[in-house]
Amino acid sequence: MHLYYPGSLTECKRAETTIRESEDRLRFVLETCHTGAWDLDLIDYTAFWSPEHDLIFGYLEMLPQWIYETFLDHVISEDRLDMDTKFCHAIETRVDWNFECRIRRIDDEIRWILAVGRHRDGSSGRLSRMAGIVQDITGRKRAEEVVRQSEEKFRVLFTRMTEGSALRELVYDASGDPVGYRSLLSIRHLSTFSA
Numbered sequence: 120m121h122l123y124y125p126g127s128l129t130e131c132k133r134a135e136t137t138i139r140e141s142e143d144r145l146r147f148v149l150e151t152c153h154t155g156a157w158d159l160d161l162i163d164y165t166a167f168w169s170p171e172h173d174l175i176f177g178y179l180e181m182l183p184q185w186i187y188e189t190f191l192d193h194v195i196s197e198d199r200l201d202m203d204t205k206f207c208h209a210i211e212t213r214v215d216w217n218f219e220c221r222i223r224r225i226d227d228e229i230r231w232i233l234a235v236g237r238h239r240d241g242s243s244g245r246l247s248r249m250a251g252i253v254q255d256i257t258g259r260k261r262a263e264e265v266v267r268q269s270e271e272k273f274r275v276l277f278t279r280m281t282e283g284s285a286l287r288e289l290v291y292d293a294s295g296d297p298v299g300y301r302s303l304l305s306i307r308h309l310s311t312f313s314a
Contacts, residue, residue, distance in 0.1 A: 177224030
């Protein structure tokens with residue numbers, strides 16, 4: 120005997136539409152933010168991943184399979200042991216797996232990534248999955264390096280100064296002729312300060 124509820128087919132279609140729309144919104148957000156999503160099975164180390172995930176690693180088309188070792192193969196050798204150690208620690212202690220590291224993309228370009236992973240319990244309540252995101256942060260890392268180099272340059276300049284320094288602006292009269300200077304900033308060298 121089969122029971123039929125008049126609204127059940129409609130409700131099923133409505134639920135499918137809601138799920139599809141939700142997936143479309145998530146896909147839009149991930150693509151717009153250039154963020155890859157992943158979900159790793161902690162039993163067999165296979166994964167679900169988004170198309171943007173593979174783009175970050177340099178693949179123009181999604182790979183047929185992505186496992187934890189595929190990720191480690193992309194991590195540059197100097198960072199690989201640290202990444203694997205952090206992963207094992209996250210699994211053993213059930214803490215989030217958050218890290219930055221360098222990868223070698225399939226086109227041999229070295230890039231920086233940021234990844235964040237969080238544990239998810241399976242239906243039995245047993246730890247069985249870790250899901251997260253990955254972003255290419257190479258632009259940010261390059262900007263940080265430019266700032267670091269600039270700070271170093273001015274630190275060296277300042278520590279080598281034997282006197283002080285001043286920033287002055289030339290002052291002009293109404294006819295445009297220079298008539299003097301106005302001090303904007305004056306810095307005395309550290310050795311001129313008394314303790």
